[in-house]
Amino acid sequence: MQPKTKEFNEASSVALEDEKIQANLLGLYGGFHQARLDASGATPNWAALQERGRAIKAHTIENLDIYLRMVEENVRRAGGKVFFAKDSDEATRYVTDLAQSKGVKTVVKSKSMVSEEMGLNERLEEAGIESVETDLGEYIIQLAGEAPFHIIAPAIHKSREDVSELFEDKLNAPHYTDIDDLTQEARRQLRQKFIAADMGITGANFVVAETGTLVLVTNEGNGRMCTSMPRIHVAITGMEKVVPSLEDMGIMLRLLIRSATGQRISSYVTTVTGPRLSDDEDGPEEFHLVIVDNGRSRLLADPQLREALYCLRCGACLNACPVYRKVGGHSYGWVYPGPIGAIVSPMLTNLSDAKDLPYASSLCGACKEACPVKINLPRMLLYLRHQLAEGKEYPEHKTSTARERIAMKAWRIAASTPFTMSIANKLGRLIQPLMPDGAQSGKSSSPLAAWTRYRAMPKLSARPFRKRWKM
Ligand code: SF4
Incomplete structure (x- = not known):
């Protein structure tokens, strides 16, 4: 996906004047934000759980080389293949070459933000391979030709009427006014794609180092179908998604799900360890894990920004942020919006082109308060502003006049x-x-x-x- 981070100011002005976007953003605070508060309030020892989660992430990121090697060994032991990609081009080439060499015609995808970084759908289409998003929100924005608006609710800016018009236009569907009918239409369309697909591509919420297990959290079951129906499963993930053990995974799951949607547990938590074995009833014949760097080493190398790699991508900081709740996701111009996007996007793309993002914050601290692993987002935003003004660590990006x-x-x-x-x-x-x-x-x-x-x-x-x- 081509970053449009340079256009933050213009895109924000457009969003601020768009009544429909403003109306749809209103629901975030009373919805996801309140649900998170209720869920964390109802969880005994929530603060201790947060400390534990933060300690797990800090330990893993400090020892990332060891845990990545462990992942590699254990995935291979389970019969899978591991590919380390230094950037999105390498990762894209690996996946498209694999698809072409195996005669893949249709790919079904479960939500993967790293594949959005890579612009994978476009590259697959260029190679003559149909690639279909199967998470309902992602499916809607793929049909609309847009980028995700929110980390966990990519189509939250679209009203029921918008989706109905889109389905009429792109799928020749009748005019539906009921959300259930719209969902059923998407289900009918996607079911055929699942049956036809030769390859399933997913992201990973976590990768467990001690077993080489991939963990996927969804509410629609599409992740489970992508990992079990097609003959090839490719999982693409950022290198920071590793957790050392299954026990750690349990803690991180509790933090992630409560902070993302306010549920105690999501409808589906899928774990995958390698391809199907000879006595398994289903599952893919091949399993590939693509671990992507794509600029994450820059975050890892900077002690001031390393904390950004603790992120679970729960979206809680977006829902809490007064700036995100007004300008919405598209203004940030790349895959990751909101406070975490204002740190990650400049570092994974180009700090100079994204120089307005670290300023897209009132520094009120609501993001830090909402974060399940207590990432100090305001501190990092200030650090990036300092870099832009003074240019000490990144002199090439000095911007002050x-x-x-x-x-x-x-x-x-x-x-x-x-x-x-x-x-x-x-x-x-x-x-x-x-x-x-x-x-x-x-x-x-x-x-x-x-x-x-x-x-x-x-x-x-x-x-x-x-x-x-x-x-
Ligand atoms: S920074 Fe924290 S609150 Fe924001 S998405 Fe990441 S884990 Fe969630």
Whole structure:
């Protein structure tokens, strides 16, 4: 998928003015967000569980080389094949070459965000192979030719009416007004694809190192059908999805599912260890695990950003984020939206092109509070902003202009003593009436016009806080 992270500001403005998107985003807070709060509140020792989950992730990421080797050995022992891909091109080539060499005509896919990074559907189509998403939300956005809007609810921006029109247009379906009818239509269409498919492609929520077991969490059963019906199963996953043991997997599952949808357990938790054995009733003849780096080593190598690899992709930080809940997923311009996307996307694509993303946060801390493994997202966002302004670790991405640097130096001098602060306040009060307010600023050439377009500049008080405090 071609990143459009450069277009964040324009895309956000469009989303903010789109009434339909705004209406559909309203449900997130009362829906997923509240469900997570209820589920975590009802779980005994939730805070201890979070600590445990965080410790598991920290330990695994610190010893990733050891656990990846363990995964490789155990998948091979179970009869599967493992391929380490350094980037999305290598991973895509492996999968398309495999499909072509095995005469695959149709692929069914269960949700895999890494395959979205790779633009795998497009590459398979170019190779003459039909690739069909089977998660209902992913199926809808594939028909619409769009990117996912949310990590766990990719089509949440679409209303029932939108989906009905889409099915009429793309599937020649009758006009349905009932969600059950729409779901049944998708089911009928997809059932034929499952039967015809020669290859199933899935992601992985976790890969258990001690057994080489792949773990998939779904609510529709499509993951189980993708892993058991076609003769070849290919799982594609980022290298950070490893957990050491089955016991660890149990803890991570509890954290993931409660934080994602508020369920105690999802409808389907599928575990796959290698291809079918001679006495198995079903399952694929071949099992391939593709472990993708695609920029994750950069996160691993930077101690300030390594924590981003703890992410379970539960989406809780998106639902909690006041910025995501207004601008929606497409504004972020790549596979991963929201606070975690604002960190991961710049590092997996190009920090300079995604320089607006780390600023897409009020730093209120709601994302950190919502995160099941307590990832300190605001700290990393600040770190990336610092990198962009100062460019110490990533000098090639330094973006601050001479004007910004002068303004920041002036601010530092003004804020350094009560005397300079009081002078600055007096000066500010003198020039404030000359500055544009929100309504005028769109046309204004003032350097503050962009800042005041959507927010009013508070009036500087004649009696500063320090004076009131003394009273
Ligand atoms: S950063 Fe935390 S809350 Fe956000 S998706 Fe990842 S695990 Fe979930």
